[in-house]
Amino acid sequence: MVRNFFVGGNWKMNGSVAEAKKLVDMLNGFEVPSNTEVVVAPPALYVDRVNQGLKKEIKVAAQNTYLKASGAYTGEISPQMLKDMGVDWVVLGHSERREYFNESDEFVGEKTAFALAAGVSVIACIGEKLEEREANITNDVVARQMKAIAEKVKDWTNVVVAYEPVWAIGTGKVATPEQAQDVHCFLREWLAKNVSEMAAENTRILYGGSVNGGNCKTLAGKPDIDGFLVGGASLKPEFGDIIKSRN
């Protein structure tokens, strides 16, 4: 099985109507290799406009959804609402949500299962903090985060895992290709042992954290790195090079 390369662009809480339009024009000008999937995640308010403007080779995601279809949950949106708007992807469990909005491993697992059941594919984010890497517990941390998802999710067909070490996010301090490969390999073995050989073989594992046009190719050369989740550089023309980093 050949895993298709996957490049996600996480805009985070950035942009405006005018900037979103410029980014759509930029993205529509990129060549998307046939073996590569591209999904961008604008702020929720702009998701529909961006989705309307993008060429069909590029899909959109929301940056979060809740675990109910509807009801008295002020400020939340549901995966059912995404489907209603023709949006098939959501990013869940990003470290910024875990950190600033107190999202627990269990909550992320539940939201992942709920989105999948609604027919929305999930980019599930995991990753250790600097102090956890320094304490040599990186594998324990990512295994704990994976377990919370695997407890709720049996079918991993529509899950993409994004390994994003927190110390590498927005810092310019990218993991070395070897550091990333080590964790990706561990995650694939974890999937083989705890979910299935098939899930291990087929699940894309992305790297995220200070990926840019200059470092993407060496990272993409590693056997267990199946793509990227890109923050800052997804708002710049170099995102076009990142999309082509496997080609």
Ligand SMILES: O=C(CO)COP(=O)(O)O
């Ligand atoms: O958090 C990230 C993507 O979700 C990575 O952000 P940067 O690429 O800006 O480091």
